[in-house]
Amino acid sequence: MKIAVLVKQVPGSESPLPINSDQKWVDESAVSYIMNESDNYALEEALQIRESKGEGEVVVVSLGPVRIQKVIREALAKGADRAIHIQMDTVSEVDPLSTAAYFVNALEEENFDLIFSGLQSDDVGMGQTGVLIGELMNMATASLAIKTEVGDGNIKVKRELEAGWFQWVTLSLPASISIQSGLNTPRYPSLKGIMGAKKKEIKVVEPNKNVAKQSLEKVYLPQSDKQTVMIEGSVDQMVEKLINAFRNDIKIF
Amino acid sequence: MKILIILEDNNGKIHRMGLESIVAAQKIAAGLNATIGAVVFGKNADALADEAAHYKLEEVVKIKDSLLDNYSADGYAEAVKQVIEQEAPSYVLFGHSYQVRDYAPKVSAKLMKPFLVDNVAVKIANGKAVFTKQMFNAKLFSDIEPNGDGPYLISFQSAAFSSEAANKGSAVIKEVSINLDSSMIKTESEPPFKEEAGGLDLTAADLIVSVGRGIGKEENIPIAQALATALGAELASSRPVVDAGWLPAAHQVGSSGQSVSPKMYLALGISGAIQHMVGMKGSKNIVAINKDPEAPIFDVADYGVVADVLELVPKLTEALQ
Numbered sequence: 258m259k260i261a262v263l264v265k266q267v268p269g270s271e272s273p274l275p276i277n278s279d280q281k282w283v284d285e286s287a288v289s290y291i292m293n294e295s296d297n298y299a300l301e302e303a304l305q306i307r308e309s310k311g312e313g314e315v316v317v318v319s320l321g322p323v324r325i326q327k328v329i330r331e332a333l334a335k336g337a338d339r340a341i342h343i344q345m346d347t348v349s350e351v352d353p354l355s356t357a358a359y360f361v362n363a364l365e366e367e368n369f370d371l372i373f374s375g376l377q378s379d380d381v382g383m384g385q386t387g388v389l390i391g392e393l394m395n396m397a398t399a400s401l402a403i404k405t406e407v408g409d410g411n412i413k414v415k416r417e418l419e420a421g422w423f424q425w426v427t428l429s430l431p432a433s434i435s436i437q438s439g440l441n442t443p444r445y446p447s448l449k450g451i452m453g454a455k456k457k458e459i460k461v462v463e464p465n466k467n468v469a470k471q472s473l474e475k476v477y478l479p480q481s482d483k484q485t486v487m488i489e490g491s492v493d494q495m496v497e498k499l500i501n502a503f504r505n506d507i508k509i510f
Numbered sequence: 511m512k513i514l515i516i517l518e519d520n521n522g523k524i525h526r527m528g529l530e531s532i533v534a535a536q537k538i539a540a541g542l543n544a545t546i547g548a549v550v551f552g553k554n555a556d557a558l559a560d561e562a563a564h565y566k567l568e569e570v571v572k573i574k575d576s577l578l579d580n581y582s583a584d585g586y587a588e589a590v591k592q593v594i595e596q597e598a599p600s601y602v603l604f605g606h607s608y609q610v611r612d613y614a615p616k617v618s619a620k621l622m623k624p625f626l627v628d629n630v631a632v633k634i635a636n637g638k639a640v641f642t643k644q645m646f647n648a649k650l651f652s653d654i655e656p657n658g659d660g661p662y663l664i665s666f667q668s669a670a671f672s673s674e675a676a677n678k679g680s681a682v683i684k685e686v687s688i689n690l691d692s693s694m695i696k697t698e699s700e701p702p703f704k705e706e707a708g709g710l711d712l713t714a715a716d717l718i719v720s721v722g723r724g725i726g727k728e729e730n731i732p733i734a735q736a737l738a739t740a741l742g743a744e745l746a747s748s749r750p751v752v753d754a755g756w757l758p759a760a761h762q763v764g765s766s767g768q769s770v771s772p773k774m775y776l777a778l779g780i781s782g783a784i785q786h787m788v789g790m791k792g793s794k795n796i797v798a799i800n801k802d803p804e805a806p807i808f809d810v811a812d813y814g815v816v817a818d819v820l821e822l823v824p825k826l827t828e829a830l831q
Binding site for chain 1: 583584587607608609611612613614615616618619620622623624625626627628640643644645646647648649650651652653654655656657658696697698699700701702703704705717741749750752753765766767768769773774781784794795797802806808809810811812813814815816817821822825826829830
């Protein structure tokens, strides 16, 4: 069983996001990066499948500049066997068809049985890369997976629908699955894993050429038409003002 | 110029996000002088077509094919691809539902046309449409434009438009046929099922205290519960709290949980990820307490308090008692 896990490095939820003066992107030098949350779950799911089968290979694949090797190393430390780094500058890259094409180009000759990706990235949040790659490679696809069961030549996936509904879908291999957060408990790297990761292979590949089919015009701070009343002061004053708002404005008692 | 809306079936009725995309289509059509067609398919296609025909659209395109009776990503993507080829629209609009996330990217790959997802607004300028999308978990907004020739696939976030704003009218229903073959469908689906939500119906709650990742750890949940009890409110949460196992899934508000509209929604340590906001934006009054002044929850809040939940909430509870 050969599994590719697509991993993205994204700004952490507490990271500053200063907008550049040309309004085309954020100032990346001020950003602190982490592994995208749902990708972390996808990686854990792949590692658990390899462990339960007692065989196979988990290959982490990532697209971006040199800085992303930090999350690649993290994935290797957690137990991925090797990595492919499609090295390119991805500033204000918002075209999922191009992103998918870069991955297809790097994945094609590897003949993976499964491609796992996180449901969506916590930066641009296009939420379609895994399905696009599967379709472009003529694989079966499923998104919003919250449970997986690998069978003989197939994978059964529990998919999340809306409002508390679910559905089991069986896909013959090869297949591309987008993983929803929360389906397992991602591990932390062990000291042995961190040491071992240094010896694992990171294959750096050049991106192929693609023409962007959608582009970012500008980024800006949210414009809210809502008038938010900010409640300020000492903790005791805030408590008093909140209770006044509950009583006199929202009228809950 | 033509706009095509793909309407989703919700047990024989048009999915709410489908009605919202009718509003989006009517707005774009007015700005770009376009006509609108709505596409319905699946086992309830007749009922959906009748419902859609009461809106101000040029026509309703109905597809009946037994391979579309039950959802499959391959079948739906192929059907939508073929109807796009037949109808030749410039824009194809979807609601950004879970079903659309599962199959619409396949249509994009089949046609090699862009899919601009999860938009919250559209602006028309110089004869073209520019779409507004939230990024970085709603901390920033972005304007995105499709490049090259259409059709462009566009989805709108839940509640980006109010379904009540859809203009009524009467549309002609036209039935079209497509060529589907069972060999095109690479997956086998079992019937959808609902999991017991533990009997907690947050949709009827008048007051909700909701807790997010900012509560810090499972041991702090009783602090939020105490406030809920003091207010006579139900306790709810965002997804990360459920994923971490701090509260059962029945408490979850958001796109994968319950959608609520209480008189007051008091958000404790909730940053305001898109997936959460779509489930609570309809609340009459939103009060947010969060120590991060940049948290997107403050953009939708009526009352905002920048404070440490763990410090403020026990005192608030005490004062209420």
